Amino acid sequence: FEEVIIFDEKRGSTLTRYVATYTSVSPYEIALSLLSKSFLSHYSSLYVNDLTLNNPKDIYINKEQSKKPEMKKHNISQNRVDYAFSKKMRATTMIYNFKYHEEFYRVHVLNSKNTNNTGIISKKPINFSKKIRVTNLDRTLIDIVVRPKYSGGVKEILEAYVRAKSNININKIVTYLEKFNYLYPYYKSILFFLDYANYDIAYSQVIEGEFESKMNTEVNFYLDYQITNKILNKKIGVYYPPFLDNFKKSNDD
Secondary structure, three states: OEEEEEEEOOOOEEEEEEEOOOOOOOHHHHHHOOOOOOEEOHHHHHHHOOOOOOOOOEEEEEOOOOOOOOOOOOOOOHHHHHHHHHOOOOOOOOEEEEEEOOEEEEEEEEOOOOOOOOOEEEEOOOOOOOOEEEEOHHHHHHHHHHOHHHHOOHHHHHHHHHHOOOOOOHHHHHHHHHHHOOOOOHHHHHHHHHHHOOOOHHHHHHHHHHHOOOOOOOOOEEOOOOOOOOEEEOOOOEEEOOHHHHHHHHHHO
8 A cells, every 4th residue: 555645734734545556546536535425526527527638636526515595596786796706716725735646636625505416426437446426527517617716717618618519418507507596697607608619509599598587687797707808798798808719719710
């Protein structure tokens, strides 16, 4: 067995894991050992679901919170949305790090809202010693637009939507969005990525038909927090960073 020392950045303490050397063990498995019944999400899920070409050294493990009483949903104002997205994205402070096979990893421990584990599957990726829990492709495509910072940023998210084309289930995404019942209109972010990834218009029409009659479509949303030199996509009603136009142009070509 190989000894792996894990440092708790918040408490300043350490803990130890002993990893088998007779089989292929992924650093993601070491990360998951930090939190019982946890699953991979966001950037880590992009990696496991083959939606990124990168091999991220930041690992995101997640555990859903216990069920809470459903809060009454109110219409949101433009001022409230503008203020929220002018600030940095709220991020976890529960972070660990460790060195494994000469590589340095940081583990971000998340506690997402309760969805009764919707879209969480069991899967054995290549170079893992066993099955692990991870968000499926369709839930991942929602989670990453909700928390861009945990997902490699908006360019990485757009590239993930491009790679997901042949496997996406837009009806499942709509079902998940309805169940998750977000306060903010994240469906607009998804519409943006579908458009910029050159999906058939029929995909967008499924989402528009389900949500535009139910939500405040007058509010302009944001693709990310603290966008510099933001541009408004008037058709969808979402602000986005200008460098994505270059990506779309190259993707069109």
